[in-house]
Amino acid sequence: MSATIRAEVLTIGDEILFGQITDTNTQWIGTQLTDIGIRPIRKTSVGDNRQHILDALQEASQRVDVVIITGGLGPTRDDITKHTLCAYFGTSLEINQDALALVTSFFEKRGRAMTDLNIQQAALPLNATYVPNLWGTAPGMWFDHENVVYVSLPGVPYEMKNLMEFEILPRLKARFATPVIIHKSVRTIGIGESFLAETIAAWESALPEHIKLAYLPHFGQVRLRLTGTSPDEVVLRQELQAQVDLLVPQIEEYIFGYDGDDLETVVGTLLLQAGATLGTAESCTGGFVAHQITAVPGSSAYFEGSVVSYSNRIKTTVLGVSAQILEQYGAVSEQTAREMAEGARRVLNTTYAIATTGIAGPTGGTPEKPVGTVWIACATPDETFTQLLTLRNNRKINIELTSSYALNLLRKTILKTNLAVKD
Template sequence: MTISSPRAEILTIGDEILFGQIIDTNTQWIGTQLTDIGIRPVRKTSVGDNKTDILDAFKAASLRADVVIVTGGLGPTRDDITKHTFCEYFGTELEINQEALTLITGFFAKRGRVMTELNTQQAALPKNCTYIPNLWGTAPGMWFEKDNVIYVSLPGVPFEMKSLMEFEILPRLKKIFSTQIIQHKSVRTIGIGESFLAEKIAPWEDALPENIKLAYLPHFGHVKLRLTGTGTDQALLDEQLQAQVETLLPYISEHVYGFDNDEMETVIGSLLKNNNATVATAESCTGGFVASQITSVPGSSGYFEGSVVSYSNEVKMNVLGVSKETLETFGAVSEQTAREMAEGARKLLNTTYAISTTGIAGPDGGTAEKPVGTVWIACATPDETFTQLLTLRNIRKINVEMTSSYALNLLRKTILKSNLEVKN
């Protein structure tokens, strides 16, 4: 086919997805793989195990997509109706595919298991489909074409689906379509809301070339700016995207902490390793979540010394050395307490840096003076301590995650500031 910008729809089938009993990770992975070969996903749809709904979804997808990727509903039980629905849609009937039957029989024999009639029926495929062998399971893949639209049916088991896509479907699609290159470049920011960010970079966004689009992807205090470029020359497209990033940075450099797949904890890890520095945490309202993020990075034992989860005032005083007077005068949720927690952890664990968190995560515990979402964070160095007040929401989980992100960002900025002062 000579379609330069083919479109795809991803359709998942199964009541368990609609009921929220399982998390659909398939569509995210498929969308990424299609984009990488120049096929643009235009919609992701989920339907239950209902023939009418599935047929309606097929018809609707055919009006907006050149490729329809279907996952799920290919098991041996009666609720798996995808093959029967395909038969109705394509005006055909099921028949035992001998190649599929041989593969399925061998699959069971290799594992010393006895096949049932239900297993045999997995080799029954619509007559007019192209059989796609599944070397990793018992549900075959199927390929159909109708009215210039390609339909691909894959098992819903993620490992089987990914293997079929990687070794069978994607190579076939690349041969069929003459596609443009779709390339992404992301800039990761923190500490500025989506609307404020949009206003700040408006002149840059308005000047973007026609082949580069911008998307805002906010998440718990972070906003990822994703640039998506299309073209036919990979090197030229890379240059164009990089040039736009370099033009963007002067607008928002103070908020940028990474690019593409960078996570805050990996950026922190690199900074600490490059500076032969170590860190510890003293956590109250985050309950060890900051330490968990830091240690999620392989090799973090080279720069992370430990953590004190000081939920009670007694631990703050007896372990971290926060003074009783500070707690009585200013309270556990205060700039002074956050400062002494960080300084105490740094001395106790003998680290270059230490970060602390203390606040009211919620949903209760707030007062008129210090409502839920009031949080103080601090970062101690050998020479000084930096603090920051956060005014967050009344949702506990969000407050914990946002506090952790901001605490790590405070550490990042402190390390960069220390480096700048050394150079000067």
């Protein structure tokens, strides 16, 4: 098997450390490197400080084969990456004529005059291999030094991505003999991470050495990600599928999809296959369930609309929830959730309707119904299913968790009612 090629991503810029921008580059770079068989093992972020950058480069050189650097290549004084790279490699800057021609053309096409700072963007360390940037003014740079490849890229995401895709990834594939790395995911909901781990412990312990398992929890869901490494892609895909086939019978009731599936897409596919339609009645989620559903392209084929019945007045006048039910049981109750779902199905004239009502927090709870108490319901033409959720003392998390569980209740209801029809 080919030796593992390891990589580190080094992001440079005070704005990242200060939280002024979100670093989306590292996640994207990690995915791309994995796809070509290079394993990212670390991410390091440093500010615009010469010594900190030098230290980070030296440390990275001791543990990885590839260092991907982003940021600090702009024309202003705070962009110090090129000067620091010169210090690290013991060289100096010199205007690269190919880079200058490209920068000049960039400004000419836009009818803009170049400044001395713009011209200096064409200055590169003498030992750098110039990587043309057709999408901006900051060139990419490639260094092959003491068996470590260093790649310096602009921090602007669309410039970085284009340089990686069209220039850097092909060069890395040519430079290294890399193994195949493949991910396979099993998506679950309704089972906690620790209980899931206990349930599949024997299966996990029996995994072959070249297949690793990761638990990735997110808002009531746990994604089980298998990562396999092998020189033979065909054999590896077969091995990963064989492991999934062994896993599924142990946790089948909790699995809603695989790989890139998400709940809203899975639910949409089920509705399309059934020729069914959907509406929502939302109180504590304030339209978030409808937002998730309509984020799926083509959802207009099955989603009719939503009633955000935040007040009791809308619950009664629009959805037809009984005033007596509200008075006797309260807005946050199984009875109210049931009538909301049935009212939405009637008003919106849909096959299915889901409803949410609860105390999202951080205030509004009582000893009998603390913050995080939520009822959800799913109405069908024949019956209505309900579920009590006991969530957390965090409004944002409660809204997202409720939405996930409501979509999952719908998913299970569709499968159950479709099976009933087939029987």
